[in-house]
Amino acid sequence: MEQNRWDALQNAGIDLPDALRRMAGNTELLEKFLMRFPEDDNFGILGRALDGADWDTALIAVHTLKGISGNLGMGRLCQCCCRMVEQLRAGDTAGARASYNELAGVYRALCGALKGGV
Amino acid sequence: MRNRKWKNGGERINIVWPVLVCGLALLFAVLSTSTILSMNQDLSALYEYPYLNAQHINRAANAVSLMRQGMNRLAIRRGAKDYAAVRTLVEEAMPELEESLDYIAGHYLGPAEDVDVLKDAAEQIVVLQQELLEHEEYEAQKAKRLLEEELAPLYDQFMEDSNVVMVWSTAAVREMDRESDHTTRKVVILAAVMTLFILTVSVLYYRSIQKKSRELEGRELLFSLLTETIDDVVYIYHATRRESEFLSGNTERVLGLTEEELLRDPDKRRAMFADQESFRMVEAIFRGTVLRKPVERECRIMNPKTKREQWMLLQVYPVLQDGGVERYIAKLEDQTEERRTRQTLRDALENARQANAAKRNFLSRMSHEIRTPMNAIIGMTAIAAADPDDRAKTEECLTKIAYSSKYLLSIINDVLDMSAIESGKISITREPFDLARLLTELGAVYESQCASRGVQFALTNDLSEEHLIGDQVRLNQILHNLLSNAVKFTPAGGRVRLEVGQTGQQGVYRQLCFTVSDTGIGMDEGFQKRMYLPFEQDPHAGVLRQGGTGLGLAIVRNLVTLMGGNIRVKSAPGKGSVFQVELPFEPGQSVCCTVESGERKDLRVLVADDDRGTCEHAALLLERMGMSVRWVLSGAEAVEEILWACADGTDYDVCILDWQMPGMDGIETARRIRERVGPDLLIIILSAYDWSGVEPQARAAGVNAFLSKPMFPSNLHRALREAAGHGKTPPAPARRCGRYDFTGRRILLAEDNQLNLEIAAALLESAGAAVDQVSEGRAAVRAFAQSPPGTYDMILLDVQMPVLDGHGAARAIRACPRPDAARIPIFAMTANAFAEDVAAAKAAGMNEHVAKPIDAEALYALLDAYFRGDKEE
Numbered sequence: 001m002e003q004n005r006w007d008a009l010q011n012a013g014i015d016l017p018d019a020l021r022r023m024a025g026n027t028e029l030l031e032k033f034l035m036r037f038p039e040d041d042n043f044g045i046l047g048r049a050l051d052g053a054d055w056d057t058a059l060i061a062v063h064t065l066k067g068i069s070g071n072l073g074m075g076r077l078c079q080c081c082c083r084m085v086e087q088l089r090a091g092d093t094a095g096a097r098a099s100y101n102e103l104a105g106v107y108r109a110l111c112g113a114l115k116g117g118v
Numbered sequence: 119m120r121n122r123k124w125k126n127g128g129e130r131i132n133i134v135w136p137v138l139v140c141g142l143a144l145l146f147a148v149l150s151t152s153t154i155l156s157m158n159q160d161l162s163a164l165y166e167y168p169y170l171n172a173q174h175i176n177r178a179a180n181a182v183s184l185m186r187q188g189m190n191r192l193a194i195r196r197g198a199k200d201y202a203a204v205r206t207l208v209e210e211a212m213p214e215l216e217e218s219l220d221y222i223a224g225h226y227l228g229p230a231e232d233v234d235v236l237k238d239a240a241e242q243i244v245v246l247q248q249e250l251l252e253h254e255e256y257e258a259q260k261a262k263r264l265l266e267e268e269l270a271p272l273y274d275q276f277m278e279d280s281n282v283v284m285v286w287s288t289a290a291v292r293e294m295d296r297e298s299d300h301t302t303r304k305v306v307i308l309a310a311v312m313t314l315f316i317l318t319v320s321v322l323y324y325r326s327i328q329k330k331s332r333e334l335e336g337r338e339l340l341f342s343l344l345t346e347t348i349d350d351v352v353y354i355y356h357a358t359r360r361e362s363e364f365l366s367g368n369t370e371r372v373l374g375l376t377e378e379e380l381l382r383d384p385d386k387r388r389a390m391f392a393d394q395e396s397f398r399m400v401e402a403i404f405r406g407t408v409l410r411k412p413v414e415r416e417c418r419i420m421n422p423k424t425k426r427e428q429w430m431l432l433q434v435y436p437v438l439q440d441g442g443v444e445r446y447i448a449k450l451e452d453q454t455e456e457r458r459t460r461q462t463l464r465d466a467l468e469n470a471r472q473a474n475a476a477k478r479n480f481l482s483r484m485s486h487e488i489r490t491p492m493n494a495i496i497g498m499t500a501i502a503a504a505d506p507d508d509r510a511k512t513e514e515c516l517t518k519i520a521y522s523s524k525y526l527l528s529i530i531n532d533v534l535d536m537s538a539i540e541s542g543k544i545s546i547t548r549e550p551f552d553l554a555r556l557l558t559e560l561g562a563v564y565e566s567q568c569a570s571r572g573v574q575f576a577l578t579n580d581l582s583e584e585h586l587i588g589d590q591v592r593l594n595q596i597l598h599n600l601l602s603n604a605v606k607f608t609p610a611g612g613r614v615r616l617e618v619g620q621t622g623q624q625g626v627y628r629q630l631c632f633t634v635s636d637t638g639i640g641m642d643e644g645f646q647k648r649m650y651l652p653f654e655q656d657p658h659a660g661v662l663r664q665g666g667t668g669l670g671l672a673i674v675r676n677l678v679t680l681m682g683g684n685i686r687v688k689s690a691p692g693k694g695s696v697f698q699v700e701l702p703f704e705p706g707q708s709v710c711c712t713v714e715s716g717e718r719k720d721l722r723v724l725v726a727d728d729d730r731g732t733c734e735h736a737a738l739l740l741e742r743m744g745m746s747v748r749w750v751l752s753g754a755e756a757v758e759e760i761l762w763a764c765a766d767g768t769d770y771d772v773c774i775l776d777w778q779m780p781g782m783d784g785i786e787t788a789r790r791i792r793e794r795v796g797p798d799l800l801i802i803i804l805s806a807y808d809w810s811g812v813e814p815q816a817r818a819a820g821v822n823a824f825l826s827k828p829m830f831p832s833n834l835h836r837a838l839r840e841a842a843g844h845g846k847t848p849p850a851p852a853r854r855c856g857r858y859d860f861t862g863r864r865i866l867l868a869e870d871n872q873l874n875l876e877i878a879a880a881l882l883e884s885a886g887a888a889v890d891q892v893s894e895g896r897a898a899v900r901a902f903a904q905s906p907p908g909t910y911d912m913i914l915l916d917v918q919m920p921v922l923d924g925h926g927a928a929r930a931i932r933a934c935p936r937p938d939a940a941r942i943p944i945f946a947m948t949a950n951a952f953a954e955d956v957a958a959a960k961a962a963g964m965n966e967h968v969a970k971p972i973d974a975e976a977l978y979a980l981l982d983a984y985f986r987g988d989k990e991e
Contacts, residue, residue, distance in 0.1 A: 024974035070971030
């Protein structure tokens, strides 16, 4: 991977070394899945679920998103998701919405970084 | 009958009183009569004596006066004519005087001297008069001197004496009068007293009689009341007089016939007796034959009012008098209740005996059923222990042990369940549960069971409700019991089918109907009547019976009843059976059946399936989700329809194709469609079977996603999402990775998120393993169940999957009746790493627990450890 791209991704909040380790050092795989990340619709589902106050679906979506982001080394996103999962589990819907706002910001930044610079 | 004295009330009426009264009356009569008679006598006496006496005295006095007057004439003239005249006068007066004097003498009640004196005086007068009269010659002087000095005083004396008598008589009358007054008074008083007395006694007597008769009335009333209220009909018949004496007033109540009808209407009487013998006996008694001893007989009668049959006990007693039958007393007692009670007791006794016998049979059968697998376990254990190095034998033994212990457990569970149900210890819970998941699990298990027996299995669901509130465990138990029976009794080539639908709604409860039908050996009517009884097993089932407790249906029936539902069966020998269970459930919260977003609306969907029912059901579901649907019955039609629509400009957005169709199957259809139409059309394959084997082909042909039957909205959603979510990406190429080499290993991977699935699969493939990817639990179970034993070396299951989660899939896999089911390593992949999650995973039969997000190294290490351990065996 080019250095620029690496930096860009790193700046976007992706812990590339960690992600790479998880992928057993397979850069190609990591690259591929990073590219596939924006296509995953869990973020969209989460947003819609929150709009519709469908907490169950939101929980499933954010939990899944947490898993994916964890796999791809997206630390900050993963943390947001963790927080939101706990809030939803505890029934703290207001807190969850607040977390979502942060989460959305991070997600969009990530996607922007991933799409741009290809 | 003995003569009894009445205890209270008076003693017997005394005979003295009337005697007394009669005596007194008689006395009174006698007294009155005698008094009257005496009065009468007195009156007569009064008349005879004083009255007449007085008269005669007057007469005598008159006579003397007359004579005096006459004689005095002589004082003046003494001519011969005068003497003659005076003589005549005296002669005329003399008899009167004598007569009177005689009478007075005879009737004077006073002192006798008075009369004598009078008589003397009269005599002297007479003598002197005679003297004078005879001596006409007497000179005037002598004659005058005789008249004046001798006669005159005599006359005066006579007058005085007669006066005395007169006075006395008068006094006597007065005396009599006074006496009669006295007597009258006495008699009146006596009469009054007597009358009063008689009156008093009569009144008392009358009152006493009244009291007696009132008492008698009272007793009669009591008797009537008694006979009316008791339930026995009493009838007294006078034999000699041949007439009815008494009939209790309760006949209408007890027999349904009034007195009139009973006594005077012979037709009604005859109609009353339901059996003719009793009637004849009764008639005989009252018409001719004479009984000497009491007779008892049970007879049946038909009560015309209640129109029911009654059993009566008829008792007839003859009452003898002077050696002959005087009366019959008949008593009819209603025995119906007693008979019924006796019958109930007899039945209860019989039931108890039968229950006892059944229990004894059960115990003996159970001890056999329990011992058999127990022996197998012990035996197999011994055999395995004897030859631990013989791997094949050990495997076989372990398989058999697993089998037997499962069977043993099921028997024990059944028995415990049955006992719990019978002692009322079972309670039905009300909890939300996912019907879709339940049916999916069930379907997975039975599909594999059926497949291994060569039996076709179908599961259709007409409901769109997936979430319900009720007792999931019991529902599962019921369906399991019915399905296992169906499978057990259906030989190879047959078909078992579970249909789920809704038959109605009552308030908030939905009445759901679960129909388990099979084309097995069926049951005859005789067994159908007994099949719900505990421990009943069909004697005709023969070799297919394969043991079993005989409690399954009994448990099902009891549970169904406890849950407020009902169960029906239709079966005939050789024609299979259909069990229909209806149970009420409350709808739970549906989570995701609503249309998700605007983009889902107005999607045009084409469904192709050779089963019309499936097409209609799918259409219904899709329409409910807001899509417009069309369906066709074959692949060829589907292709045609798609092309037409394309030409029309009304393209379809989604095409759902059944995989197994005659003619052109789903995959071929998909290929043909994809050839002509671009990537915008989503093609989804719908199938009841496991497609994981053909997935690559299908995807290559252009299929975007898979959907399993039965179709639930959630599945459909996901499939649509999946299909719309990504394009057709071929799996990542396998790449060797570092020190780990899992070549030759085949891993089954289940993960619902596509990205995660691919990541995990890629990681495994890069270590050389072959990976079968499935995106949900049932597919995993199916893939495993339908693969030959030993296909997979490991199963990785994401815990959090919709429909059937990792735990459920693990349980189903472990429950599969094949040797590797218990041994194959199953790992749970989950972000939840709490102790209870680990415990839950272990409880579901999983060996290890892999944390997410996945760490390749960690995963490799774990796999390696397991594989290596495997190799070392």
